[in-house]
Amino acid sequence: MKRRLGIQLPQLVILVFLVSMLGLAFRLDISLTSLLGDALVRLVMNGVLVLSLVPMLNAGIGINYGLPVAITAGLLGLCLAVNFKITGLPGFAAAVLFAVPLATILGYGYARILNCVQGREEITATFIGFSFVPLMNYFWAVAPFSNPAMLWPIGGKGMRPTIGLRDYFSKELNTLWSFHLFGITVPAGLLLFFALCCLAVGIFFKTRTGVAMIALGENEAFAKLSGMNISRLRILAVILSTILGAVGICVYAQSYGFIELYDAPQMMAFPAASAILVGGSAGKKTTLLHVILGTFLFQTTYVISGPIANALMVPEVAEIFRMMITNGIILYALVHEGKRTREKYAAS
C-alpha cells in the first residue's frame, strides 16, 4: 500500500513531523507566511547543493559525500570574485564563472580517484572530503589574496574564516524580482535561477549522454556490454556533480551573505544527502522531483522547528531531534536499499 502511493518511511516521518509542527506553529501564533517565505529561500539556497548529488547518483556512483571538494571550488570562485571587487549581479556571475573551471579541474582529479575505488565510492568520498578540508585550511591560511576585506584584521595575511559579502553581491539573487503575494515574499529571481539549474540537469538527462549515464547507473554490466566508455561517463558525472556543487555554494553564500572558509564545508554533505533521501531517491535513479520535494520538506523542518522549540521552551530537543532525523534517514535509506537489492536479486 505504502509503496503504491510512492511514500516511504522517510517521507512519512518528515511529513508527520512537519504537519505536527505546522499545527503547533499555528497554535503558537507564529506567522506562517514569513515561515513560508523563509522556506522558499531555504529551498533554493540548499536546493542547488542537493541537485548536485543527482549526476553521481544517476551514474551509480552513489551519494556524493565528498561534497566539500565541490564546495571548495565554489569558495575559490567566490573569493576570486571578491578579490577583484566585482559587485552586484555581475559579481555573482563572476563567482560562478570562476568556480566552473576550478570545479572541472578538481572534479576531474576527484573522479579519477573515485574510479579506482569502484564499489566503495561513498566511504572513500567521505574521507576525501574530510581530508580535503584541512588541506584547504592550509591554503586559506596562506592564500595570496589581496583584497583587505578578506584578510585577517590583525595579522593582515591569510583569509578570514568569514568574509562578508554585504558590499559585493550578498542577496543579489534573493532580492531580484522578488514580490509579495498574500504576505509571502516570493524570491522570484532566486526561484527562477533554481528552476534554470533544474531544467539544465533535466535536459542533460534527456540527451544521449544523459540517457547513457542513467543506464550506467542502472546496470553497469549492461553499459559495458553495450560498448560505452564507462570510466569516461563516470568522470563526466563526477565533474558535473562538482560543478553543480560549486554553483550551489555560490547560491548559498550570496543568500547567506557570507563566505565561510576553513572547517565550514566539512559536514555539509550530510544534510544534502538526507534531503535527497527524504525526497524519495533510493540511491539510484533520482528525479528532479526527488530533489525539490526532498529539499523543501527537509529544510522546512529546519525553518519551522527553531521558532517552535523556542516558544515551547525546550530548545534542545528540537535541535537534537533534527540531527537524529538527518542521520536516521540516511541510515534508514542504507538499510532499506540493502533490503531492496536483496529482494530484487530474489525476484530474478
Next chain:
Amino acid sequence: MSNSKRPIILAVLLTLFSISGVFAATPSYKIGIVTPTLSASEDEFRGAVLVANKYPGMIKHLVLPDHFSEEQETAITQILSLGDDPEIKAVVICAGYSGILPAIEKIKAKRPEMVVITAPIWDDPDMMAKYIDLSLDTDWVQRGITIPTKAQAMGAKTFIHYSFPTHMAKEVLAKRRDKMKETCGKIGMTFVEISTPDPTTGGGRSPMLQFLQEDIPRQIAKYGKDTAIFGTNCPMQDVIIAKALELKFIMPEQCCPTPTQGFPAAMGLEITEKDAGNFAKINEQIKEKAAATGTTGRLSTWPVAVGYFFPEFAARLAMLKVEGKLPSFDLAVIEPVAREVAGVDVRFTPMKPGLNNYFLIIMDSIIY
C-alpha cells in the same frame, strides 16, 4: 597596598622593562604561550605572535587543536611539551576552553617552580586557584550586569540573548545569562532568550547562522528596533552585526568584546597589512562605516581586543615573575602593567573574595 607606594613600584617596573629590553637580545629563558589556532580565534593567536615578535627568541608559541573538545589528549601533550623544555620557565595559556587543568597539574607536579598564567581557561575556579599562579579572565558574570545596563543606556527596551545547549551547559555562560535576566528585570527591560541550532554537534555552525539570519528579522519585527541583541558564540557576531547594520537594532557587546570580531566581516572592513593590528585605525574605520549605515550609537564593544591583549599582558607578568622582580601577583602590581599594555583603563576584581590569584577584568567601552 596603599596608594602612596604605587608610584615607587611603577618606577621600579619601568626600570625593569627597560632593563629587560636591553637584555632581550640574549635571553636566558623562554616563555611558552599556548593559544587556539588562527581559524579558531585570531585575537589570541595574533597576540601571541605579537609578543613573539617583541621578544625574539624568548617566546615559544604553540597552538591547540582546532577541535579542542574532541582532541583533548593532543592539547594536553602540547602543554606538557612546554613543561618538558628546561629553558621554559613560564607558561601562559590563552584559550577559552575547559579541560586543560589536568595538564597544568602534571606540569606543576614535575616542576613546581614553573610560573603558570592562564588568560583565560575555564575549569573549576577553586581548583584553578590552587594550581595556577595567576588566572585571568574577562568578568563573565559581571558582564551579565554591565551589558544590559550599557544596552539600556544606548536606548534598548528589549534584550535578546541567543545561545544554544552546549554553551548553556557551561557554568559561567549560564550564570551570565541568569545575571542578564536578573539585571533586565531590575532595570525594566524585557529579556528574551532564544536557542539556536548547536554548532558544536553535527551540522557545524551553518545551521546556527542560517537560523539567526531568519530569526533576527522576525524578532525585530516583533520587538521593534530598540532591541539589544547578544549572542554567546563568536561566529554569531558576524551575522548579528551584519543584521544590525541592516535593521538598526543595538549590538551592545559581542561575546568576546573586540573590534576585530564580527565587525570586519559584517562591515567588509578593508584593513591593509600596514594597519593590521592597529586598533585605533580599526575603530576609526568602524565608526565611519557605522555612520555610513546610520547605525551610529547602536554598536559598541571594548576598544582593544581582550584576546589580543591577554597574551602580551600575561607574558609580561610572567617575565617579571620569572626574573624575581615580582613578589606576588597583587592587584596594585598588575594594574599599571595592564594600562601600559592595553592603553586604556582595565579594572580587575577578584574572582571570589579571598582569592588573590584569580582576577576578572572589565574594560571601558567604546560606542561607535
Next chain:
Amino acid sequence: MLQLKNISKRFGRHFALHSVNLKVERGEIHGIAGINGSGKSTLLNILFGNPLIAETGGYGGEIILQGKSRRIKSPQSAIAMGFGMVHQEPAVVHEMTVAENITITREPVFPHSEKYFGRDFAPIDNRKSHKKAQEALGMFGVALAPRCLAGQLPLNMRQFIEIAREISRDDLKVLLLDEPTAVLNGSDSALLLRTLKNLARKGVTILYVSHRLDEFFALCDNLTVLRNGAVSGHFQRDGFSRKAITKCMIGGSVILSRKKANLTCRETILSLQKFSVSMPGESIEDLDLDIQKGEILGITSLSGHGKMAVGPGIMGLYPVLGKMLIKGRQAERHDTAAMIGKGLFMLPEDRRQLGLLQDHGVAENIVFSAMHCAHRFLRRFPCLPLHFPDKKQINRYALECVAAFAISCTGIAQKVRELSGGNQQKVCLAKAMTMEPEILIVNEPTRGIDLGAKERILDMFIAMNTTKGTTLVIASGELDELRRICDRIAVLYKGRLFAILAPDTAESVFIQAMSGEMAKV
C-alpha cells in the same frame, strides 16, 4: 532413510524442478543423472539448504529424513540434520590452511576449555587440528601439509580437502556430491570412488550427481535420471544400460525448427588464434577457431569448460591473450565499443543482469544500443551540440519490432522487468537486429524460456541467418537445439577446442566429446 516427496522449485515463471520423488535407503549410493539444466544441481541445493533457494522463494514438497518430515532452511540446518555436501566448485576458503579448511566449525579444542569458555570461545588446539586433518586426508591416501594454504593447491587437491572435510564428520548421515570428478583425473577419480564405497559400507547414504555414465556403473546401487526438472527414469543396478540411460537423459524430443546444415567452405570472417580468455570459472586457453561468413556456429561444453567465455572474450569484456583477426585484420583496440564498431554484437546469457535495462521500457531497450553505438534515432538540438532521442522515430520503430517479433506487452513503454523470459529474449533479439550486426554472438538463448517461445526464437535465428546473412555464434548447453539450427558445432573441453562436429553426429558422440572421453578428432 531419505525420502523426497513432490519436490518442486520455481525460478520466477520457470520450473527448475517439478514434483520430484525419490527414496534412498541407508548406506545406498544413489546416482542422479541428467544433462545440464535438468535440475540435478537444484535438487542438491535444496537438500543442502543453499541460501540461493531460500532467497528465490524456497521450495515446494516434503523432505523426510529417517521418518521425520524436515524443512531445510540453510546449510547450517542441513548440516545439523546430518547432510554433507561436496560442491562442484569446492567450498574451500583459499586464504585458509588445509587443516583450517578441513576442521572448520568443529576444530578440536583444548581439553575442558569448552566447559569454561563455551563453544565459540574455546581455544583451538592446533596440533590436534593438524592431526585430525591428516587423518581425514589419509582416509583416501592423500598426504598434504596441514599448514599449506588451500589456495596454493591445484584444483583437484582442493576438491580432496572438501571431501576430507565432509567425510571426517562423525555425524554424517547423507553425503551429497555434485559432479565431484569434474576436476579430477582418472586415478584421482578412482580414489574417490573407492573412498565413497567405504563410506557407504559404514552406513552413510550417498547421493551422487554426475553426467559420467561410467561412474554410475562403477559406483551406484540405484540411478534416477532427471530431464527438464522432472524424473524421466529410474534404474536399478541390474538394469543399467548405457543406451537406455542416455536416451532417458536426452529424451526423444520432436524436432520442430530445423535448418539444413550448409558446410560448403566459405571465407573466414573471424579467426581466433591461440586465444585465451581469463573469465572466472569459465576460462579458455589457446583456442584456435575459425568462424565462417554466413554460418551458424554452435559452441557447447559442460559448464566450466569455456563455452560461455568465447563471446565475452571476443567482445573484450575479459582480459584476453592471443590473436583475433576480423576479416583477416587484427583490430587496433580490443574493447567492446571497438568490436561493436566492427559489426559484432553479443547477447549475454544473463538477460536480466546484462542484456536489458530492467527499469526501462521496451522501446528504450530496443533502440538503446543503436542510439549509443550507431548514433541512430537521434535528433540534434538546434544550435547546441546536444543530441536527443527522436521519440517519434523510436516509437514508430519499436511498434514495428513488437509486431515483427510478436512481443507480448501492454505497450512499448512497459518496463521489461514485467515481461516474461521469452518476451525479454525477444526484446534482446530486436535490440540486436536493430544493430544489424555482421556477427551476432548469443549465449544460452533459450535458458529459462517456455517451449513455444523457444521455437520462435530459434526460428528467428534461422531467419536472420538466411535472409540477412548474419553470421551467428551460439553458445549453449542445450545440445538438441544446437543440433537443429547449427551448421557446425564446436565442443570445448577444459577450455580447449576438443572437436568440431557436424550437427547430425550421434548424440552419444557429443556427450562423450563433452566429457573428454572420445579420442580427439
Next chain:
Amino acid sequence: MRHLNPVSAVFLLLSLVGLLLSGMRPTFVVNEVLIRFIRDGVMVLALIIPINAGMGLNFAIVVGAMCAQVGLVLAVDLQLTGFTGLLFISVIGIGLSLLLGALIGLCLNRVKGKEMISTIIIGFLATSIYQLIFMVGYGTIIHPHNPEMMLSRGIGIRNMIDLQGFRNILDKLWLFRLGEIEIPLFMILLVLIFAGIVHSIMNTRLGRQLVAVGLDGRKAAMVGIDTEGVRVKAIILSTVLACCGHIIYIENIGMLNVYTAHLNSDIFSCAAILAGGATIFRAGIANALLGVLLFHSLFIVSPQAGQNVFGNPALGEYFRSFVAYGTIAFALMMQRQAADRN
C-alpha cells in the same frame, strides 16, 4: 611483521623527520607515546575483529565509547569512586555495549557491502541520541543523585565532569622510572592482555569462522557457518572492546567532556591501525600496536615540527588533521588497486 609495510614506513620516516624538526626531547616523546599507547591501544584493538570478519573499519566504535561514558556519568551520579566505581563503570558499560553491539550488528547485516559508511552514520545517530539523554533526559525523566554534575538550571549535565575519584588510579599501579622515562607497567600489561585476548579470540572456533566469513562469505555459508550471526558477534566484541578502551582513556585523561569526548576516537583509531600496516581486509595485533605507536608519534611531533618548518603553528595543526583523514582516504584508495591487481 616480516617486513615493514610501506604505509608504516612512511609514518616512521615522517615521525623521525618530525622529531628532528620539532626539537622535542626524545625522552619526552617516548613518555608521551607510552601514555598514548596505554590510552588508545585498546580502542585500536577493537577494530581488528570486524576487519577480519570482512566488515571493514568499524567507525561505530564510538558507540562503545559512549557506553563507557554512560557508565562513567552514572558512577559520578551515584558518587562511586575508586575501584568500586571502576567496576561499576565496566559492568554498566560492557552490558550496554553488548546490547548496542548486537543492534549495530543486525543493522549491518542489512547493508552488506556498505558497512563502513553505515557505521559512520550509526556513530552520528548514536551521538545525537546520547546527547538527547544527557542534555534533556537528565533532570526531567532521570532523577540525578549528584546535583554537582548538573547544570544550574536543573536539566542536563554539565559538559565537563571532573573525574577526581578515578583520575589515574590505574596508571599509578606498578609505575616505575627508567631514567626520565616513566613506565606504567600495569597499564602496559593491561593493554597487552587485551591484545592477547583479541589474539586468542582469533584462534578460537569463533575466530576461525570470522576469518572464513571475512574471506569468502558465500563459501563460509556453504560449510555451515551462520554468517550473519558471526558478523553480529564480531560487532558485539568490537563494541565491548571499544567500551573497555574508552574507560581506560578517560581514566587516564581524568576529565570527561560529556558531550564530545567520544567523537573522533573512531577516526584516530582507524587511522592508527592503517598506519600500522593493516588493510581494510586484514589486520593483526601487530598492526594495531605498531600503528598506535607510529600514528601517535607523528601526532605528537607534527604540530611543533610544522611550526618550525612553516614558521606558523597553525599549519602544523592542519597537517595533523590532514594526516588522520588522509591516511584513511589513502588506504581506501590504494587497497582497491591492490585488490584489482590480484
